Structures are given as structure tokens and as C-alpha cells.
Amino acid sequence: MIILLGGILDKTGKTTLATNLAVIRASSRRDVLLIDTSTQGSTDSWTQIRGGKNINPRVSCIQKFGKGLLNEVKDLATRYQDIIIDAGGQDSIELRSALVVVEKVYIPIQPSQFDILTLSQMDELIESAKEFNPSLQAKIIINRASKIRSVHESEVAVAKKLLANFKNLELANVIIRDQIYYAKSAIEGLSVIELNPKEAQEIEELYQEVFFANNKISQNKEPYSWEQENVREDVTKVYNLRLSESYLLKLKYIAEHTPDSMQKFCINILEKEIDNKINELKK
Incomplete structure (x- = not known):
């Protein structure tokens, strides 16, 4: 914002x-x-x-x-x-x-x-x-x-x-x-x-x-940007994630002690939370 x-x-x-x-x-x-x-x-x-x-x-x-x-x-x-x-x-x-x-x-x-x-x-x-x-x-x-x-x-x-x-x-x-x-x-x-x-x-x-205040997604019949026909699930885009040094080290620790890579761990959490927030905003 x-x-x-x-x-x-x-x-x-x-x-x-x-x-x-x-x-x-x-x-x-x-x-x-x-x-x-x-x-x-x-x-x-x-x-x-x-x-x-x-x-x-x-x-x-x-x-x-x-x-x-x-x-x-x-x-x-x-x-x-x-x-x-x-x-x-x-x-x-x-x-x-x-x-x-x-x-x-x-x-x-x-x-x-x-x-x-x-x-x-x-x-x-x-x-x-x-x-x-x-x-x-x-x-x-x-x-x-x-x-x-x-x-x-x-x-x-x-x-x-x-x-x-x-x-x-x-x-x-x-x-x-x-x-x-x-x-x-x-x-x-x-x-x-x-x-x-x-x-x-x-x-x-x-x-x-x-x-x-007033930050809810407006209710309309038009498809959202991510619902457009030209949006493909198999296409990935780069987004740089900025973390403090302490959280980057924690993330590395997780990757070293679990089957997930740093990227996979972040994606698994982010995608779920993004969907949850979208559903909340649509209510």
C-alpha cells in the first residue's frame, strides 16, 4: 500500500x-x-x-x-x-x-x-x-x-x-x-x-x-486477474523474498533437516496462506 x-x-x-x-x-x-x-x-x-x-x-x-x-x-x-x-x-x-x-x-x-x-x-x-x-x-x-x-x-x-x-x-x-x-x-x-x-x-x-479499512476485494462478476484465460498454472514468475538474516538462517536450518528445499518450504506455506487470505477477502 x-x-x-x-x-x-x-x-x-x-x-x-x-x-x-x-x-x-x-x-x-x-x-x-x-x-x-x-x-x-x-x-x-x-x-x-x-x-x-x-x-x-x-x-x-x-x-x-x-x-x-x-x-x-x-x-x-x-x-x-x-x-x-x-x-x-x-x-x-x-x-x-x-x-x-x-x-x-x-x-x-x-x-x-x-x-x-x-x-x-x-x-x-x-x-x-x-x-x-x-x-x-x-x-x-x-x-x-x-x-x-x-x-x-x-x-x-x-x-x-x-x-x-x-x-x-x-x-x-x-x-x-x-x-x-x-x-x-x-x-x-x-x-x-x-x-x-x-x-x-x-x-x-x-x-x-x-x-x-475498505480493503476488501470488491464484489463483482468480472473474473479476477488470476482467473483470466491467459493465466497458466504451469508458468512460474520470479518474486524476490526479502528476509532478515536470522530468518534466512532459520530457513536454511529447516532445509538441512527436512526433505524440503528452502524454496519448496516457502512455496508450500505461501500458496496456502495466499488462498486463505483471498477467501477471507472475498467474504
């Missing part, structure tokens, strides 16, 4: 959300890449701190700027299972390019930043992007909301009222309240779930919404 944490406003918490989502995703043994499009390099700095401390799971990050971002992301999507783009807080070529290639964009806005002009500009950007990326989903997420329940309920009400005027924007189901642990964890190259799991409920809920 390719997602974007972006927007035209600065200091909204895009980097914080992007890095936290990346850690949770990588913890599920997904091959995740962060792309930092900001010259400030906050996301890249976070990954360098994390890498310098040898914190697992490892999270890869690169910086990309300019018009080439679109093609770069398309190429990188063939090598990574998930890409999370952190686009700087302005109407930039990087933001516009990312909107054309991502599946979902989450736009963090602090309650104090809600205004018609900001939402109008973002709605127009999404409208333009949908000409090339019609399935793009765009959601506003209230970030750093008040811890006081009555206050953040009021903030949600205001947001819903404003968003009713814009056809390309909707409100995320999750609200991220203001927590000091986000800042503390970032300084250490950590995510909040690693620093203080008790305070990670909201970011975990956001993770579920981002990566699992």
Missing part, C-alpha cells in the same frame, strides 16, 4: 504520524519504506537516530524531491510492500506528485487550524489529483486534540460542519489527542507504542483505519 501524510499546513504532526505508522507496520514483518519530501528532513533524521541505536524493527527512509517523485514511487513500489510518504507543509510539486500515486492521503490538522481557506485549497488539490488517480481517498485527521472530552467532541463537531461543504474530504474516524509521549519518543528514534504502549491506543486505531 502507498499512503501519504500530507497537507499545505506546516507543524501539523505529519512526520509524527508517518513514523509511528511505519513502526507498527514494520512490526508486522512488512517491508516498509518512508519517503521524506521535506528539505527539513525530520523523518530522515528520526530514522538515522533509530538506526544509530540499532532499534528493531528497522525502518528504511529516503529523501526525494522534485518532479521525479512520481516515477520514483512507482519504481519503489515494486520493491517494498508499503510506502509511507511524508510531504512537507506547503503546496509543493512533491505533494501534488504524491497525490497522483498514493491510495490514501491523511491530512493532519490541529483544531486551531481549521478554516475554510485551508480546506478549500486541499479540496481543490484532491479534485485535481483525482483526474489522474480517481480512487484516491482523502481524510482529514484531527491531531493534537484536547484531552478534555467535551472540548474534543466540540472540535469534531466543528470539523464535521466545515467538511460538509467539501466533496473530496471526509473526517477520519480516529482523533489523535495531544500527548507528550509523541515528542519524547521522536527524540529517541522511537514510536509511542515502544516508549509507552499504554498511550498508543489512538495511533493503533489509526493504523487499523489506514491499512485495513
Whole structure:
């Protein structure tokens, strides 16, 4: 999946959300890449701190700027299972390019930043992007909301009222309240779930919404790609499997102590799990 944490406003918490989502995703043994499009390099700095401390799971990050971002992301999507783009807080070529290639964009806005002009500009950007990326989903997420329940309920009400005027924007189901642990964890190259799991409920809920909401295979009468007449069972395709060193050694050990080769063992497990997941998604 390719997602974007972006927007035209600065200091909204895009980097914080992007890095936290990346850690949770990588913890599920997904091959995740962060792309930092900001010259400030906050996301890249976070990954360098994390890498310098040898914190697992490892999270890869690169910086990309300019018009080439679109093609770069398309190429990188063939090598990574998930890409999370952190686009700087302005109407930039990087933001516009990312909107054309991502599946979902989450736009963090602090309650104090809600205004018609900001939402109008973002709605127009999404409208333009949908000409090339019609399935793009765009959601506003209230970030750093008040811890006081009555206050953040009021903030949600205001947001819903404003968003009713814009056809390309909707409100995320999750609200991220203001927590000091986000800042503390970032300084250490950590995510909040690693620093203080008790305070990670909201970011975990956001993770579920981002990566699992509306991801079921659509029900239609058209045959799926693997059911097309030109797809042959006797033709094999190459797919490079990236494993950590420890799991590669475990795999070698299995091959040395069982009749199965490394490849056969992986295929036997993968084919079964792929079919199980397809059946689950079809329900």
C-alpha cells in the first residue's frame, strides 16, 4: 500500500504520524519504506537516530524531491510492500506528485487550524489529483486534540460542519489527542507504542483505519486477474523474498533437516496462506 501524510499546513504532526505508522507496520514483518519530501528532513533524521541505536524493527527512509517523485514511487513500489510518504507543509510539486500515486492521503490538522481557506485549497488539490488517480481517498485527521472530552467532541463537531461543504474530504474516524509521549519518543528514534504502549491506543486505531479499512476485494462478476484465460498454472514468475538474516538462517536450518528445499518450504506455506487470505477477502 502507498499512503501519504500530507497537507499545505506546516507543524501539523505529519512526520509524527508517518513514523509511528511505519513502526507498527514494520512490526508486522512488512517491508516498509518512508519517503521524506521535506528539505527539513525530520523523518530522515528520526530514522538515522533509530538506526544509530540499532532499534528493531528497522525502518528504511529516503529523501526525494522534485518532479521525479512520481516515477520514483512507482519504481519503489515494486520493491517494498508499503510506502509511507511524508510531504512537507506547503503546496509543493512533491505533494501534488504524491497525490497522483498514493491510495490514501491523511491530512493532519490541529483544531486551531481549521478554516475554510485551508480546506478549500486541499479540496481543490484532491479534485485535481483525482483526474489522474480517481480512487484516491482523502481524510482529514484531527491531531493534537484536547484531552478534555467535551472540548474534543466540540472540535469534531466543528470539523464535521466545515467538511460538509467539501466533496473530496471526509473526517477520519480516529482523533489523535495531544500527548507528550509523541515528542519524547521522536527524540529517541522511537514510536509511542515502544516508549509507552499504554498511550498508543489512538495511533493503533489509526493504523487499523489506514491499512485495513475498505480493503476488501470488491464484489463483482468480472473474473479476477488470476482467473483470466491467459493465466497458466504451469508458468512460474520470479518474486524476490526479502528476509532478515536470522530468518534466512532459520530457513536454511529447516532445509538441512527436512526433505524440503528452502524454496519448496516457502512455496508450500505461501500458496496456502495466499488462498486463505483471498477467501477471507472475498467474504
